[in-house]
């Protein structure tokens with residue numbers, strides 16, 4: 001069985017509080033884009049393979065963890081072989097690993113005939129990682145709590161998206177450790193984004209996007225993020241933001257021509273640049 005695992009963007013990312021368990025309560029508006037890994041899943045010996053040699057394929061691999069979590073939760077399904085063709089850059093703030101895990105859960109649900117609801121699959125997914133429940137559903141959604149409390153939102157009006165991943169990685173736990181919640185000055189206008197979604201107002205969404213992690217980056221990384229945003233906006237993006245714990249930056253475009261111009265400009269400077277579109281969710 002072949003399944004696509006779509007990358008996610010954070011249209012907004014806000015941190016509300018630090019919890020007793022070390023995690024943070026978040027408020028994020030999420031969106032799926034057509035940039036996707038392809039997974040081939042078949043009955044087998046439990047092997048995971050990928051086209052990127054440096055990725056772990058053992059129990060640290062989120063797809064492998066998802067298959068184990070599914071078996072544990074349902075008692076169904078023997079070992080499966082999972083071949084992952086990565087297109088989503090790794091450690092990029094695009095939930096690539098979580099998307100793969102979610103795709104495995106959906107595929108095993110079908111292969112075994114378990115017939116679990118997407119909600120039940122999302123519930124299994126939260127044991128694998130904070131972004132997995134959202135990736136099970138996809139589309140436009142508000143994610144709260146650790147990321148597991150999901151509310152579907154009216155879909156973001158279809159648009160063109162340019163994503164650029166600069167050539168460095170940021171550790172998610174490190175980034176969370178840098179945030180002093182009471183010191184956050186600039187936050188996304190989450191309520192405004194949700195109102196704009198209700199109205200089908202793409203520009204209204206785009207100009208209210210923000211990610212609170214952008215203010216705690218190391219200065220040299222902050223400068224790179226700002227430079228990529230400037231290219232996107234100068235080429236006609238309606239708004240631009242960093243996704244997740246970065247370092248990927250994206251811009252939303254109403255015009256395909258403008259998006260192509262931004263894509264070409266960024267390709268002159270960066271290797272990991274993608275021209276894609278929004279995709280609707282599964283529900």
Ligand code: C5P
Nearest residue numbers: 022023024026129130131146172173176
């Ligand atoms: O759940 P996941 O493994 O994706 O999270 C990675 C790390 O990010 C956690 O170990 C934690 O340090 C941090 N995190 C957090 N609050 C969240 C999600 C993740 O502090 N809501």
